[in-house]
Amino acid sequence: MTMMERVESLLINYPETRVNDNLLLDQVWRADLLNTMSQQEFNTLSYRMFSKLLQEGSLSNPKAVTRARRKVQQDKPYLKHKHIANYRAEMAERYRIMGAQGRIGELL
Numbered sequence: 001m002t003m004m005e006r007v008e009s010l011l012i013n014y015p016e017t018r019v020n021d022n023l024l025l026d027q028v029w030r031a032d033l034l035n036t037m038s039q040q041e042f043n044t045l046s047y048r049m050f051s052k053l054l055q056e057g058s059l060s061n062p063k064a065v066t067r068a069r070r071k072v073q074q075d076k077p078y079l080k081h082k083h084i085a086n087y088r089a090e091m092a093e094r095y096r097i098m099g100a101q102g103r104i105g106e107l108l
Helices: 003-013 021-036 039-043 047-055 062-075 082-100
Strands: none
Touching: 003 021, 003 062, 021 039, 021 062
């Protein structure tokens, strides 16, 4: 399963990940870890071991996860958080109007 597919599945099944990259990354890393160890090992995983796995590249790259989220949400807008998407659209329209009116200085 590609990172985009993994992220899309999480955005669908855990809507709170649509607005919280830390939670999304937590879910991705949880799946990474559970693919390499038992639930009991996961439950007793020390920070030192987690850090080692992260440093050696055994866990998904955080930048790849957030990049995949942005791409999935761009391709499938219904997976965006509605309030944030509406706010951004309103602000874009506001800036477009102010720019057209020559009020660029007010934007800075």
